[in-house]
Amino acid sequence: MVRITRKPRTRDQVYSSGIPSAYLPPKSIRISNNHTFTDHTGKQALMSWWGSKPDISKLPPLASWVFYMVHPDIPQPPDFDSCRFYENLEDGQDCGIGGPIRYEFFFLPGATAEDCHAHFLGELRVRGSIWRQINKVKDTMRNLDGREEEEKEEIKCGGH
Numbered sequence: 001m002v003r004i005t006r007k008p009r010t011r012d013q014v015y016s017s018g019i020p021s022a023y024l025p026p027k028s029i030r031i032s033n034n035h036t037f038t039d040h041t042g043k044q045a046l047m048s049w050w051g052s053k054p055d056i057s058k059l060p061p062l063a064s065w066v067f068y069m070v071h072p073d074i075p076q077p078p079d080f081d082s083c084r085f086y087e088n089l090e091d092g093q094d095c096g097i098g099g100p101i102r103y104e105f106f107f108l109p110g111a112t113a114e115d116c117h118a119h120f121l122g123e124l125r126v127r128g129s130i131w132r133q134i135n136k137v138k139d140t141m142r143n144l145d146g147r148e149e150e151e152k153e154e155i156k157c158g159g160h
Contacts (some may be wrong), residue, residue, distance in 0.1 A: 028052050032083035033060065039106060040126040041119070046105040048082035061100040062130055068116040072109040080105065 011019070030050045039045045049060045067085075074080065086103050106123075108115060 034078075034082055035060070036077045039119075040122050043107065044077045045107065046077045046080060046082055047102060048086065048105070049102040050100060061102045062133060063100075064102040064104050064130070066104045066106070066120065068111065068119070069105055069107045070109060070111045070116065074107065074109065076107050077105075080107070 029052065031052065033049050033051045035047045037045055037047060047060060051058065051060075069080070082103060082105055085105075106116075106119060108119060111119070
């Protein structure tokens with residue numbers, strides 16, 4: 001085996017025409033957004049997600065983690081600190097692989113696993129799954145694309 005040793009190069013040798021400048025965008029500040037809503041049974045629930053500013057007019061992330069808070073002594077919304085909960089859950093790791101995640105908290109003090117499962121199925125029946133929402137967006141986009149094509153065709157044919 002032949003080992004070739006190379007002389008270490010200095011920064012000036014590597015960047016003979018000067019060190020390139022790098023542009024870094026301003027650091028964005030992550031803010032916890034919280035939105036209290038009513039679940040399908042009429043109880044208060046909480047939706048939380050990280051965002052760049054607290055603005056409920058922006059849509060929260062579509063993908064979600066659902067948590068059922070069943071301990072009888074857990075604080076209810078608005079006293080429940082969802083930000084602290086998922087900060088400790090993530091433990092400094094970026095858990096949003098593929099995009100940001102929305103956290104949903106349902107409060108069912110004393111509920112069993114079966115109670116939580118039944119509640120989850122009820123939420124699915126009322127709100128639908130992520131896939132139903134994705135398909136609605138796709139259908140809307142297809143309809144918009146179809147209308148644009150019709151308008152282009154109408155203009156080509158001399159219509160108004």
